Amino acid sequence: MKKGRLIVLEGMSGVGKTTLARNWVKTLTDRGVPVIYLHGALSDTPVGQRFKEVVQSRKLELTSTYYYLADLVQFTQSHIQPMLKRGYVVIQDRYVDSIISFHRALTKMNGIIEDIKPVVDLYTEVGLLARPEATIWCYASDKVIQSRLNSDDGAHRKYIKNPHLLRSVSEEFALLMDERIQDGETIHTVKMDQVQHLSFMERFIFDLCETL
Template sequence: MTAGLFLTFEGGDGVGKTTQAAILEEWLTARGRSVVRTREPGGTEVGVLVRDIVLHHRGEVAARAEALLYAADRAQHIETVVRPALERGDVVIQDRYIDSSVAYQGAGRILGRDEVRDLSLWATGGLLPDLTVLLDLDPARARERLEADDKPFDRLEAEKSVFHDRVREEFLALAASEPERFLVLDAARAASDLATDIQGRVQALQGGTVGTAD
């Protein structure tokens, strides 16, 4: 059986994670890999409920409660979706994971990197991705992209610029602390160029065994 592969996309809102995840899914599928594409929060039925609370609830959600809700979603998601897929030998492509909680709740909400990371590691049984692609972009430019979409901002997107600056700095610090796991890319580059870099890293990760398209 081909070994499963756990790939995550990280970065601020508006950096292009969804676009790159879709391109990578298509590329892997064309090469014969079975792909599970998912996200946090919201990758399970329980997660959909949590997503509505943490991103769209109009009332106040305390910072620690928010962190715990994300951790609960993550525990359910890893147990029921991600681990079974990896055990089948699938490639899991996931939009956001532990690093998002460390950046958004640990740094953005100022709850502390270690506390939030430890909570998520406990919730997931210590599962870390084989590769984390960090799409880095100046928060002001990312906000321009979001505004161009003409959609209402969710609770995190609507935070002030200083919040998003802290989030970006934390993502970059996380990447610097684990360079073997992270691939940091300038999200201002063309989507096709980013996709080529990501595909090359995934190919190398698999020892050149991803395969070729028909």
């Protein structure tokens, strides 16, 4: 059995990750590749369900980061790792970088110097979290993201009401991706409001299929 592969799509809400991920799943399925789409952040795990009500009933708080991280650890153990062991390509919509970027932005806005990345790195090192084979950082201009968020169902109200938070999280994403690249990790950056991203995505999926 071939080993599974974890491909993570990261980026701001409204940038187009989910649509892209589902297109990839269809493409791989049509080619006979075992693939599954999974989504992070308050999943359907017992931890995720318990924390969902807590997080949604509060204002933005630093403690919400630990709810997200606890859920992601359980989700990795109950969903991601089993599928990887079965040889699946796991297309993960959001993973650890979303949590790290959000936490960094929130701490700075609250005048606190705190970074959760060392905790995430340790969890990855000991196997509580999975290490992605590749991360696709999807980004777009603030104007494009804001227009997409304004047309959604209100799930991202925190960004609509607080454009400063939107900008801050976006900046932290960019800084984190630079860190990842400097550490030698495989990071692909794609600007989603440009037509050129389509050819990259097609080529990336084709190359992935060729190695399976």
